[in-house]
Amino acid sequence: MQDEGETPGAMEIARDRMMLVHRLKALRRAGARVGFVPTMGALHDGHVSLVDIAASKADFTIASIFVNPRQFAPGEDLATYPRTEDEDCVMLEKAGCNLVYLPAVRDIYRDDCATGLLMGGPAAGLESLARPHFFGGVALVVLKLLNQIQPDFAVFGEKDYQQLLVVRALVRDLDLPVEILAGPTLRAADGLALSSRNAFLSVDERARAPALHEALLHAASMIAGGTMPQEAEDSARARILAAGFSGVDYVAVRRAGDLSGFGDKGVDAPARILAAARLGGVRLIDNVAASALRLPPAPLTH
């Protein structure tokens, strides 16, 4: 039965945990299969595609918007992270989201929180080099949201590939009763991966930004041709800098399954090439799949 005044099919909004818990009880009694897409808002078509995936597989789709203070370090862009709640809700409803959870910070973090997560494995290196607190913060908020919502599955984007693997490790290591699905990266026509932070690019920077993806694709073609990881990484780094990026935090060819590095034998398993680079004041990340089509050449003997 619809509540009075509620439009049939209209997206519900839970502004605090109590509202959420109340709604979830009814859903579980009804045996609904619940899909979940956590976001930090400032939604774009990439997020919408994740909600589409969830809605296609769930009886009831929940999205959350929560800018998690624990995954920002002092000096990072927590205060200026874009917040567009009204527009976000319109996009979510159009995408088939049934309920959006908009918790306050107090719904997520108590002042006396005594529990932290230490993530190793796929969390080591890459994003953690520049942002050592990042994956601990991500894992904690994801774990809390999963426990609050108890969805049957949750969808994460491949755009944040390392985060996807960290979440999968978290779920596997803690035996969480939830399935993690991956949504492919959505890109602008020129190849730039959709990201909330793209809004901060100037016109000139926006024109240069696709070079990140192009450099990764070029590195992937080198790997496919048998080039060793280090050479492909160096080439991509040079291309990114040549396009006018102000710095490259990393370019790394890693095993797609666990982000461990390849040894001297070169790329002998499915790979992912991941990069983070700075364009003016904006830090962009991207990644592409790669695999060696043929064995790497035998080492030269001079």
Added chain:
Amino acid sequence: MQDEGETPGAMEIARDRMMLVHRLKALRRAGARVGFVPTMGALHDGHVSLVDIAASKADFTIASIFVNPRQFAPGEDLATYPRTEDEDCVMLEKAGCNLVYLPAVRDIYRDDCATGLLMGGPAAGLESLARPHFFGGVALVVLKLLNQIQPDFAVFGEKDYQQLLVVRALVRDLDLPVEILAGPTLRAADGLALSSRNAFLSVDERARAPALHEALLHAASMIAGGTMPQEAEDSARARILAAGFSGVDYVAVRRAGDLSGFGDKGVDAPARILAAARLGGVRLIDNVAASALRLPPAPLTH
């Protein structure tokens, strides 16, 4: 419907996670309220009392026996920790346990486990002084067992009071959908708290062991009379050593709610007095409740 050959009411045994998951699905479909008592085996009447509590409140009671390698440091008594599985199962069945989960180490820990827990708050100090890895290990295995079993509630003994508060912090901080119940400490007629490690005491040591509880009770009476924490702690320490204990790791008067210390104003809230002491090669812990019946005396002005 009973499986063929199964005695009605007989306790089921799940020797691996798949068996457990299979059984849990049926329980959840039936809407059973599930109670859980995690143990490391070597059961005594203290454990039985926790199973009694669970059985009185649950439709289906599960106990686990798992000697968690992650909560033992190198040099601690993992290898010699008493293992009495057959006797344990007899005791559990008598106590009304419906299923015992006996996981192998591989059912709990994958080799590539990348997730660790950092516990602060009530985990700081006391047991952590001598055993810095202890509560991270306890919290990880408790979290994994709670996620594997998804009980409606779990019962922990007050004997391990700090552990009880750490588990409560874990559940609260991670928003776990489970209720944590506490069972009071069971004691021998002479006051010694029941513990699996009591089995290692010699006849002479067993005769001296109740002095630990006596010293804590005496400290509680001092606190009730207005004595300041430090003086009560010193008195208890002296009594324990006088009884022939070989060392006292700590005696501490702490707030019962979060184990924080009392300041200069003395005991102004419900307290817990906790101690760990060594008797020959055996480390015993115990704790008692305490409260100040009257305000502490005003400081003397000489």
